[in-house]
Amino acid sequence: MASSGTPSLLQRVSGSMVVFLGLLSVLTSVRCDEQVPVIMWTSEGISLPRQPPPTAGHIVGHQQLASYLEKALNIGPRNVVLFLQDKMSIEDFTMYGGAFGNKQDGVFPNLEEALQSSSSSLVLPAVSWPASNAVIGQLQDQLETSPLYMDPETLSQLRLNASSPALLVFRLPYGTGSDLLSAKEILSGNDEVIGQVMSIMKSQSVPYTAIYTGLQPSRKEAASLSVEAGLGGGRSLLQARGTHRDRWRDRERQQRVKEKPGVYPPVEFKEDDRTCMLLWAKGLTVSILRNNRWEEHDLTPSTFGEGVSPKLHGSNCDKSKGRLVLNYENVLGHRSFKLIFVMSERHYKVSARRWFTLDAVELEYDGTKARFNGSRNIYAPAEYSYRCKSVTSFRWPLLIPRSSKDPANQWRVSFDDFQIQGFNLKGSEFSYASDCAGFFSPGIWMGLLTSLLMVLVLTYGLHMIMQLLTMDRFDDPKGPGISVPQTE
Incomplete structure (x- = not known):
């Protein structure tokens, strides 16, 4: 994974603003209504080799995203915490993340803290939404384990093992309506869930890899674009x-x-x-x-x-x-x-x-x-x-x-x-x-076996008839009856 301090663009800013300025740097060069951002980081104290982020304007596809995940999981922790939001777009961070200096209005303080404390983080600002939609399947294949859909209360009762992989999925809602404040409040609630999960994982002292992404873009045009595609x-x-x-x-x-x-x-x-x-x-x-x-x-x-x-x-x-x-x-x-x-x-x-x-x-x-x-x-x-x-x-x-x-x-x-x-x-x-039906279908086999059984019965009957012997003496009605002695 790319370290939060290594990319040239991110060296000029504080660690707490890594994700937001990283997303903002490509806002003007990609169609944000077709892509979904993917944010990855590791638990505190876990350092991984740097993975270079994509260049500005590049859209990460299915294969490239699988490559990023594979490299991270082959070396890093195999306990994966996946925050899967129903919808997500770049504007969610630029509008509500305090990326323009209004930090007091930011709704992602727990996400900022997690990225700042992590020594290995990676921001993929533009991932094609079909690829992000399939991220659970990719993680499932690489970890060879089924996903567990969790909430913070259930996680607090679960005891994880660093030696066995686990895929913990936390579904996060997203709502857009006529009132923009509703989306801001929902994103703020999602950030609180992220903070609760990070606190529980830290208390268990189990290393983990965290991923935050969405199933679809939050822009309404994404659906029509996907249909037109x-x-x-x-x-x-x-x-x-x-x-x-x-x-x-x-x-x-x-x-x-x-x-x-x-x-x-x-x-x-x-x-x-x-x-x-x-x-x-x-x-x-x-x-x-x-x-x-x-x-x-x-x-x-x-x-x-x-x-x-x-x-x-x-x-x-x-x-x-x-x-x-x-x-x-x-x-x-x-x-x-x-x-x-x-x-x-x-x-x-x-x-x-x-x-x-x-x-x-x-x-x-x-x-x-x-x-x-x-x-x-x-x-x-x-x-x-x-x-x-x-x-x-x-x-x-x-x-x-x-x-x-x-x-x-x-x-x-x-x-x-x-x-x-x-x-x-x-x-x-x-x-x-x-x-798919072979030459000998079940019906043909039943007919053949029934015919064979009837032939065997007929053969046995003919054999028994052929074994009958003709009597060598017969009764004469005009003569004395045949006497058969009862004793020898």
């Missing part, structure tokens, strides 16, 4: 979307779909004016275990159908890897919910050909990640699509939770009449489908 955004994609050939192709495909009542088009993800991923299902269902019962939610109406355009931002694909992200809102009480299909294509020496596999199906909800592995059961030749009548995680499961501690154990997923293809697409239609 659509399938990944980019000027070339918007131009390609408006070409005559693309419009004609979409119109023709929609016309073919309308000719077949009850059939809707698949989800299609395009990149560089070509279709690189297709997904279709008769039903997409997710369920969560709450109070010893399963609560179910049907994602099909939000994914398929006439006039339905699922949000695919965060998706990407290339020749060997693909990631299809379906974004939803208000699913089973979670405001942000993602259904992610992770695919790959590689060459296997044993079969001497390339195969396409569905490596994982991931659920991301409010920053938490649940992962189901599917590479052992869901695969097809690289030139084909994959199709299966039923893909589930609970009934003849093809999707298996990654580990016994993974949050996926609290979830169920079910895909009916499922078909997917992530590579070697030609046009906007699926290639020949490789079905």
Whole structure:
């Protein structure tokens, strides 16, 4: 992590103003309504090698943020305290943090004190909000432990161990209304929570790494920008979307779909004016275990159908890897919910050909990640699509939770009449489908076994009949009866 006194810009100011002037230095060079700041520091007395902060105007993406976290956790404390605010933007610090000299009006005294006492701190002023949204999943992967959602009262009763990693998540609210004072009061309350948590951690004398970030930007324009980004955004994609050939192709495909009542088009993800991923299902269902019962939610109406355009931002694909992200809102009480299909294509020496596999199906909800592995059961030749009548995680499961501690154990997923293809697409239609049912289906095996049993019974009966012997003497009605002696 970068030391609070090493960057050239921050050497001119006191330690208590590190985070606020660091954020202010890039306020004019980045679109603050698209990014979320990420602030990291370690407990007092813990010094780590310096990580250089990004240059002014640079937007930190998913991979770069994962690199920052990995370097910090590989060397620093593996007890992580994550303060996850519902929304956060740079203006929250410039407006309410006393960054313009009005320190008496600042609402972050506890955050300032924590940064000043830490010898290793890092400020990332502009992180793409999809990357900050997935920070829990990244920490979960690197620490190999499930997140624990806490509050200061629960933390005071918990005894941490410096030798075993822990991911403690504190959800902080954020509210914006017509009265700007309401947001200021909420941020002040959040800072008090940070102060309480830091005090409890200090009393336990357990080294820790603290992170403060948000799930989404607090600017209202962020939502509309993310929707406009659509399938990944980019000027070339918007131009390609408006070409005559693309419009004609979409119109023709929609016309073919309308000719077949009850059939809707698949989800299609395009990149560089070509279709690189297709997904279709008769039903997409997710369920969560709450109070010893399963609560179910049907994602099909939000994914398929006439006039339905699922949000695919965060998706990407290339020749060997693909990631299809379906974004939803208000699913089973979670405001942000993602259904992610992770695919790959590689060459296997044993079969001497390339195969396409569905490596994982991931659920991301409010920053938490649940992962189901599917590479052992869901695969097809690289030139084909994959199709299966039923893909589930609970009934003849093809999707298996990654580990016994993974949050996926609290979830169920079910895909009916499922078909997917992530590579070697030609046009906007699926290639020949490789079905999950083998040549000998359960019905065929039952018929064969029943027939074999009947053949065995018939063979045994014929064998018994052939063993019968004809009597060598018969009764003559005109002659004396045959006397059979009872004793020898």
